[in-house]
Amino acid sequence: MTASTNEFQGRTYVITGGASGLGLESARHLAARGANLVLADVDTALLATAAAELPAERTSTIPADVRKPADCEAMMQLAVARYGALDGAVCSAGIDAVTPALETPVEVWQHVLDVNLTGSFLSAQAAARALLAGGRRGSIVTFASGIAVRGRAGGPHYAASKAGIVGLSKSLALEFARHGIRVNAVAPGIVDTPFARKSMNDAQLAARAGQVPLGRIGEPDDIAPVVAFLLSDASGWMTGQTLHANGGMLMV
C-alpha cells in the first residue's frame, strides 16, 4: 500500500540497506510521495534491481558499506550533489546471525555489532553532518527491533546491537535536538523479508504468526508508513522515541 500525496516532494533521503526488504519498501513508499532518494547498499546487483522500479529522475544508488566512514560520507554527499540538499536518512542496513552465546566466536559477535550498531552510528553521523552543513532541519530513522527489549536465545550479538541502537538513537536525539535534527527508531516485530527468511522457513513463520495477537507476521508495508511518519512533519515533536510495530506481539 502506498500513499499518493506529494508530501515528500523536494525532499531528499538516503536509505542504507535500501536495496532490499524494509529499506526498499520505505523507498517505494517515499518515492510514491514525491521524495528524491539515494539507495546505499553493499549488494550492487540488488541495488540495480531496486532502482529499476523507482522513478529514475528521483532515484540514485551508491554501493556502500555502512561499516566504512568514507562510504557513509559519500552517500550523503551524493544526495547533496544530485538533489541540492539532504533532509534525512533511514538507517536500515542490517544483518542477522543465529549462534548460541556459548558457541559465538568473537569474530561473529564483532561482525554483527560492526554492521548493525557501528554502521547505524556512522550513517547517522554522516547524515547529521550533511544536514548541519546544509543548514537544514531533518529526521533520521534507525532500525531497532523488538528483540532489543525481549532478547533472543541464539542472538546475543543481534539483540545487543539492536538495544545499542535504541541507546544510540536517544543519545543522538539529545545531541542534535538544538539543531532541529530528530532521531527516532522503529522497532519491528517479525516481518516477511529476505532477512527473516534466512533464519525461518514457511512452517516456522506460520508458527510465529499464530503467536501474534493480530494473527499474522508483518509485511514490509506495515513498516514503511511508520518510517515515513517519523520522517514527516507529522512527527515533528517526536525525537528519541522507539516506535514498536509488531502486531501486538510486544507491548512496551
Ligand SMILES: NC(=O)c1ccc[n+]([C@@H]2O[C@H](COP(=O)([O-])OP(=O)(O)OC[C@H]3O[C@@H](n4cnc5c(N)ncnc54)[C@H](O)[C@@H]3O)[C@@H](O)[C@H]2O)c1
Ligand atoms: N525483517 C524483520 O523481521 C526485521 C525485524 C526487526 C528489525 N529488522 C531490521 O530491519 C532492518 C532491515 O531488515 P530487512 O528485513 O529489510 O533485511 P534485508 O536483508 O531484506 O535488507 C537488509 C539490507 O542491508 C544490506 N546490508 C547488509 N550489510 C550491509 C552493509 N555492511 N552496508 C550496507 N548495506 C548492508 C543488505 O545487502 C540488504 O540489502 C535491519 O536493520 C533489521 O535488523 C528486521
